[in-house]
Amino acid sequence: MTNDLSTGLQDILRPKLRFLGPHEPVPMDRNLGELGLDSMATIDLLMDIESGLGVSIPDEMITVDTFSTGDHLLEVIRKASS
Amino acid sequence: MISAFTLPCWLQEAARRWPDRCWIRSGEREVTFEAAWKQVQALAGGLQELGLTPGGRLIILTENRLEGVLLFFAAMLAGGTAVVLHPQTKPEGLRRIIDQTEPVAAVLDQSTASLAAEFGKLPILMAEQSLPLSELRPVDALPEAPAFLVFTSGSTGTPRGVMLMHEGVRFVSEAIQARLDYREDDHVGVFLPLSFDVGLYQLFFSLMRGCTLFLGRPEQAGPELGRILATEGITVLPAVPTLLAGLIKMQRFRPVSLPRLRAITSTGDHLAQSHISQLRDLFPQASVFPMYGLTECKRVSILLPDELENKPGSVGRALDGTEVFAMDEIGNRMPPGTKGELGITGPHLAAGYWRAPEETAKRYRIIQGKRVLFSGDFGHVDDEGFIFLSGRADFVIKHRGFRMSPAEIEEAACTLAGVTDAGCVKDDQRDLLCLFISSPATLEPQAIRQELSRILEPAKVPDVVRILTDLPRTANQKVDRKALRAFLA
16 A cells, blocks of 8 residues: 555656656655646646545645655655545 | 935835834744844945945845845845846856856855855855844945846847846836735735746835735745635735636635735736636635736736726736837837837836847837837737737747747757757647757657756746657748647647
8 A cells, every 4th residue: 555655646746747857767755846846737746646546635734845855745645545 | 325216215214114014024034124124234234345336246046035135135225236046047047147247246045055156256145144244334326237137038048137227116116006006904925036027026016015025935836825825814916827827726626715815916928818717706806917017127017907807808008107009120100909019118118138238229229219128029009008919029938937038948959969950839828838859869758858957947948848850941941930830739
């Protein structure tokens, strides 16, 4: 389950990271902004996470910090789905 | 101290009128008008110690932060010219700006510290650390020195610094406020970078009207924007269409009640009619102001809320005391309703481009004794003076609130291995920046974008890269950007 969430998140993230190389794994510890995620794409990301992974992220967790890295995001998703 | 008007006079006056009122909130911190004025004076003295003399330049390259604002005013108070740059400026562009402006010193913060090496031996102030403070010595302001420079993409892609003078900024700020009319009890939410004039001028408006600014960061203009607007009680939101599209999307997905929001202004790009009607539907208590402007004169026109119904698609009438008209190629005014390049006259015209007399002479021309700004925008003015835009006279692209030259993006693409030629156009329908390249080799679009992200600012990195065996060409063998549009569908 844990790995499923991580894989699922990476699949959602990949097409949104405009500056990621074609065959690179999604670097979960890097700043998503530096990988090309802008504020508009962050909104789409949130919507895709909620519909694709079946979680609802509480309002107070929707912050710049949550979307700073893949790892941060995964942690928030885990909390929200438990 | 200084006899002529300078922009810090507004801060001095605000400190006298509303000493204890909060001027700026930023993160956990806030500053009153009076405290800000005291700090600005001490910082100006500190900048003098550092060698800033009238006419000298100070580069400010930070995120939106309080220290950046205070040093911006301090530089002007010392008689200097402030240069506020986008924190995502790439090293190459920065080097060109440093070469052009020859600054006395620079202000950086954590987010831009990696660019420190570009400044060589120049003194660098780190915004998070203690800043130099000293007693301000009297200044003889040089009236001919610009208050600040705003850098914008020139038509060739070389960054050009638009020279804004104290008096011109005062004129246009007053003309804008005659339309937008900020109030003392307003809370203005700034989520645009201060390097962008729309963000920067909010500082002046708040000083003129005594209202409070919430100084946010562009990253906050994503999914959490609605919640910040609610908790901060934002009443005025200056925006670009992309930011508003995001707000609309989030409100549909997860609505936040924003009863205090009373005004939304939009500039930088075309605000679609559908977005205007959705904003009015979502925020019935808020007025929407479509506006038109370019850094070269800051603001051209503002459409008032009660004009929206009768003049759909218009960006409003020219600011009071200024004129806008459609022209033929040599600058003759054409009758109302006729399409042409828009020409602008008035005291709001900037002094030109910093150390670029040729480009200045091209854009600011004297016609029948009047200085006319050739906007580069096509459109017409109706018989009641309402302006309707219909596109660019050149190929300059407006995207995500930035103005950019396709030449700059194409040049960058051509430096990549395997790329023989490139053409860049914007897909306005889908708000996407599209790059077409030709290459004999097998290239991956994703790899091209990744490589471009190392040399171009994020907003200039194409959203879509398509590889063609050859690009359509004009008769003189240049890439035909018009023909490329056919590939967008």
